Amino acid sequence: MKKIVVVGATGKLGTEVVEGLEADYEVIRASRSGPDLKIDAFDFESVSDVFSSIGSFDGLVSCIGTAPFKPFDELSMEDFASGLSTKCLSQLNLAKAAIPFLTENGSITLTSGIIGDEPILGGAVAAAANGALNMCVSVLAAEYAGKLRINIVSPSIIENSVEHYGMLFDGFEPTSKESIIQAYRRTISAPISGRVLCQTRSL
Numbered sequence: 001m002k003k004i005v006v007v008g009a010t011g012k013l014g015t016e017v018v019e020g021l022e023a024d025y026e027v028i029r030a031s032r033s034g035p036d037l038k039i040d041a042f043d044f045e046s047v048s049d050v051f052s053s054i055g056s057f058d059g060l061v062s063c064i065g066t067a068p069f070k071p072f073d074e075l076s077m078e079d080f081a082s083g084l085s086t087k088c089l090s091q092l093n094l095a096k097a098a099i100p101f102l103t104e105n106g107s108i109t110l111t112s113g114i115i116g117d118e119p120i121l122g123g124a125v126a127a128a129a130n131g132a133l134n135m136c137v138s139v140l141a142a143e144y145a146g147k148l149r150i151n152i153v154s155p156s157i158i159e160n161s162v163e164h165y166g167m168l169f170d171g172f173e174p175t176s177k178e179s180i181i182q183a184y185r186r187t188i189s190a191p192i193s194g195r196v197l198c199q200t201r202s203l
């Protein structure tokens with residue numbers, strides 16, 4: 001059975017991804033609080049040490065990242081720096097630290113989101129972070145061609161989060177649990193790299 005590390009496994013997205021993988025993969029559920037593996041994506045040295053403690057694995061799935069939602073005139077540059085760091089740099093950090101431990105042709109799956117493609121009011125930081133992730137994945141895929149695959153899943157608001165975000169995503173078609181699971185499974189098993197799997201578009 002292939003071994004897949006899911007970071008952010010306890011979140012709204014990660015819980016669904018884990019449920020969709022468990023039947024066919026050995027899933028290691030990771031986040032700052034575990035439950036299987038405690039990891040803090042911000043700290044490169046400690047992330048490397050944590051990956052080293054589990055030996056080689058076949059796939060990394062990152063389901064982490066947040067960004068502040070505020071109008072531009074209320075956003076400070078600190079908000080931008082922290083959102084870019086939490087959503088984008090932390091995931092690149094996980095990817096970079098995982099590479100030495102991935103088996104041949106292993107997979108890395110990062111998560112962006114529809115705000116990279118479709119605007120919502122107050123979403124400037126998330127748009128910047130998602131856009132940065134989406135734009136660099138093809139370069140990373142080219143640099144590691146033949147060695148590993150790296151892709152991004154970009155969901156719309158997911159069904160289990162609609163209540164949480166209120167009217168922010170009014171008019172967006174939510175991404176179902178089934179679509180989430182299929183997209184992440186595809187990045188793990190299909191011969192694709194450098195792709196952004198955009199799920200649903202806004203209506």
Ligand SMILES: NC(=O)c1ccc[n+]([C@@H]2O[C@H](COP(=O)([O-])OP(=O)(O)OC[C@H]3O[C@@H](n4cnc5c(N)ncnc54)[C@H](OP(=O)(O)O)[C@@H]3O)[C@@H](O)[C@H]2O)c1
Pocket residue numbers: 007008009010011012013014030031032033034039040041042063064065066087090111112113114154155156157158159161162
């Ligand atoms: N929810 C949606 O509708 C939606 C839609 C599109 C895209 N996305 C994207 O999907 C990702 C996850 O969103 P979510 O809604 O599932 O968030 P969430 O419910 O807040 O879950 C975040 C998960 O990441 C873990 N985590 C947070 N910081 C971490 C760190 N520094 N190191 C390791 N693990 C960390 C959390 O556990 P601990 O606190 O224990 O670390 C938790 O498991 C984000 O990038 C988000 O933008 C979400």
